[in-house]
Amino acid sequence: MKFTRYFSQFFNKQFQKLFFASGLCIACQYNLNSCISQSKTLEFTIQHDNSIYLESNTVPDDFEQFQQQLDKILNDVKNQGRKCAWLNLSSDNFKYLNYLIKEKGFKIHHALKGYIMLTKWLDQSQEEFYVPYATHNAGSGGVVINEKDEILVVKEKKGMRNKLWSFPGGRVDLGEAVHEACVREVREEIGLVCEPKDLLLIRDSTKGIYSRPDIYFLYILKPLTNNLSICQEELADYKWVPLKDLQNFVQQQQFVVPLQKIAFEKLFQLYNEGYKFNVDKRVQEIYTYHNNSNYNIYIPTREFL
Missing domain, CATH: 1.10.287 (Helix Hairpins)
Structure with missing residues (x-):
């Protein structure tokens, strides 16, 4: 090709x-x-699950050429026992959408800004099954604790938490690891460069945004810089709270979601038990490879005096 x-x-x-x-x-x-x-010549790659992925940047601009090349590919790969075909249809080629759905039997799997992902089941010996898109939403937050055993809390400028102290954090971007997301969010919101030291907790909710389950990861971070630069668009204020005063701080505050209160209580418990917040050892990350996919396995250090 x-x-x-x-x-x-x-x-x-x-x-x-x-x-x-x-x-x-x-x-x-x-x-x-x-x-x-x-x-152009329509090209495809074979995926690890025995499906094919039609390359969107090779879709011909001529409709007749596209028809002929698509028919040949689908016929060839079906005879080879391929499971299904995927086509990322960019906005430049939406003119083919009606033809692909009504005449070629493609189905819409999901759609995002600028493209529609289409799929067609090929293997008649298997029951048609597609993994749903965006089965979960993921968020990540950072509990920043400095060498004075003070914890950083921030107050959002807008939204339902605009009068409450919380942790900096946000959504995990596409293609971003969870620990990278919390480090990025802290840097964007408060200007501190940090590294993850431990995984404090994981919150799971079955009813999140877009009616999808929602997972939130909260990391203990160590600041590598001292210069704070608050994001004026997102935050209204920040302050450092000594861990020894955390119990009084919790009693004086109201919380929108249980996660914040539980996290503060857990931090105070760890402090009383002698947990080393500033141990010079980051979260252990083990990277393994399977079917060309990268997996991050997080193992909390949990070192005590």
Whole structure:
């Protein structure tokens, strides 16, 4: 399939030489280049689950070419026993959406800004099954504790928590590890560069945003810098609370969600039990690889005096 692309590039270069040698106008050369560059060959890659992924950037602009190439690919891979076909249809190719759904039997799996993910089941020997998109939402927060055994709390400027002290944190971005998200959120909200030292708790909720289950990870972080720079758009205030005064702090505050109160109580308990908040050892991360996917396994250190 890639031979066609290489041939087009070679063909294009040879004609450039021919046009310049013959003294033909630049406009004619440009028109020929446009025709050649718009001729694409639909390509696909085989996935680890025996499905195929049709490359969106190789979808031909010509409808007839797209029909012919798609039919051939689907017929070939079906005979090879492939499970299903996936097509990330970009906004430039939404013109094919009606044809793909009504005539080719594709189904919409999910849609995000700029694209629609389509899928078609091919293996008739198996029952049709697709893993749902966005089965869970994930969030991550940071409990920043400095060398003075003081914990950083922030007060949001907007929303339902605008009068309450809490931890900096937010949503995990696509392609971002959970521990990276909490470090990023603390840096964006309060300007501190930190590293994760321990995993304090995990909160699981079955009714989150978009009616999806929601998981929240709360890490103990050690600040590597001292310069605070509050994000004026998100936060209204911040302060450092000594761990020894945390029990009184909890009694004086109201909490929107149980997570905040439970986290403060757990921190005070660890403090009383002699937990080393500033031990020079970060969360152990073990990286393993399976089917070209990266997994992060978090093992809390939990070192006591």
